[in-house]
Amino acid sequence: MEIVSTRDQRSPILIATFVDGYAAGWRFAVPEVFRDSLDIKLTPTKLGDKTINLYTQGKQFSFNQGAVLYDTRKAYDLEWGEALKHLKLSIQVIEVAPSDYVTSEIIETPSKKVEIQTQKKTKSGLSEPKKEVVDGLQITRQRMDYGKIKFTLFRPTKDKSSVEELEIIECDQEEFVSFLQMGFIISKENKRRDLFKEYLR
Numbered sequence: 001m002e003i004v005s006t007r008d009q010r011s012p013i014l015i016a017t018f019v020d021g022y023a024a025g026w027r028f029a030v031p032e033v034f035r036d037s038l039d040i041k042l043t044p045t046k047l048g049d050k051t052i053n054l055y056t057q058g059k060q061f062s063f064n065q066g067a068v069l070y071d072t073r074k075a076y077d078l079e080w081g082e083a084l085k086h087l088k089l090s091i092q093v094i095e096v097a098p099s100d101y102v103t104s105e106i107i108e109t110p111s112k113k114v115e116i117q118t119q120k121k122t123k124s125g126l127s128e129p130k131k132e133v134v135d136g137l138q139i140t141r142q143r144m145d146y147g148k149i150k151f152t153l154f155r156p157t158k159d160k161s162s163v164e165e166l167e168i169i170e171c172d173q174e175e176f177v178s179f180l181q182m183g184f185i186i187s188k189e190n191k192r193r194d195l196f197k198e199y200l201r
């Protein structure tokens with residue numbers, strides 16, 4: 001018998017609250033269109049005898065290649081020439097591998113009769129526990145692999161006529177989400193970098 005360890009449950013606590021179409025309080029202006037990339041999804045949720053759709057939070061972050069994000073919502077709303085006067089930093093994603101669950105370990109018990117207690121998930125909840133005799137067990141443990149993301153960092157030129165490339169940064173998808181929230185990135189030397197302080201003129 002094979003048992004796959006349970007994955008993390010989706011949480012009703014969201015990492016982003018969208019106000020007027022953007023993640024509130026984040027260092028970068030992240031539009032609502034990136035909900036799926038942040039693994040914020042409508043999920044059927046049972047409340048009493050009713051099932052309703054609520055937004056829930058997962059950990060499978062998946063920003064796509066080509067995504068462009070700015071530190072100010074004005075960059076999305078204004079003409080580009082005017083937006084450059086307000087822009088400090090922007091990023092473009094150039095390479096990705098999304099977050100996903102991967103097998104981290106497989107444990108097998110010797111082939112002998114083992115008595116286990118099982119419960120099945122049904123529409124109305126969990127079934128009554130029952131005992132079952134199986135000939136050996138294989139347990140598959142899973143962990144979250146946060147993939148990777150490579151992005152180019154830009155800032156406006158001194159004359160505010162265009163943007164210039166500053167550097168290319170690589171991190172995992174979870175670190176990237178943290179960067180969008182706070183503006184910090186952890187370097188390869190394990191030092192926290194405030195890219196806004198480093199690159200603001």
